[in-house]
Amino acid sequence: xxxxxxxxxxxxxxxxxxxxxxxxxxxxxxxxxxxxxxxxxxxxxxxxxxxxxxxxxxxxxxxxxxxxxxxxxxxxxxxxxxxxxxxxxxxxxxxxxxxxxxxxxxxxxxxxxx
Numbered sequence: 562x563x564x565x566x567x568x569x570x571x572x573x574x575x576x577x578x579x580x581x582x583x584x585x586x587x588x589x590x591x592x593x594x595x596x597x598x599x600x601x602x603x604x605x606x607x608x609x610x611x612x613x614x615x616x617x618x619x620x621x622x623x624x625x626x627x628x629x630x631x632x633x634x635x636x637x638x639x640x641x642x643x644x645x646x647x648x649x650x651x652x653x654x655x656x657x658x659x660x661x662x663x664x665x666x667x668x669x670x671x672x673x674x675x
Contacts, residue, residue: 572623579627594658595634596634635671641654
């Protein structure tokens with residue numbers, strides 16, 4: 562790939578393509594919400610770049626990049642709950658948008674998602 566934006570776009574395409582529309586919506590909704598809040602996505606980008614640095618293809622590392630991004634977002638939900646934060650990236654936190662129990666359930670599900 563040629564630029565950081567290329568890696569970012571490739572990762573975002575992978576993120577969208579792998580999206581489960583699973584049930585119950587009360588579990589998957591908060592998980593999608595936190596992953597869709599954005600951010601720079603530096604962790605997955607660096608994962609893809611490192612794969613290519615050592616001779617692989619970025620596509621081969623998409624699973625690892627997704628796992629790292631999912632775990633990072635898991636830690637953000639955890640921090641938001643622990644510190645009772647009302648906002649994440651300018652929008653309502655998971656536990657404020659839904660409720661604390663939903664926040665805890667989606668937090669746990671993010672841990673085991675990838």
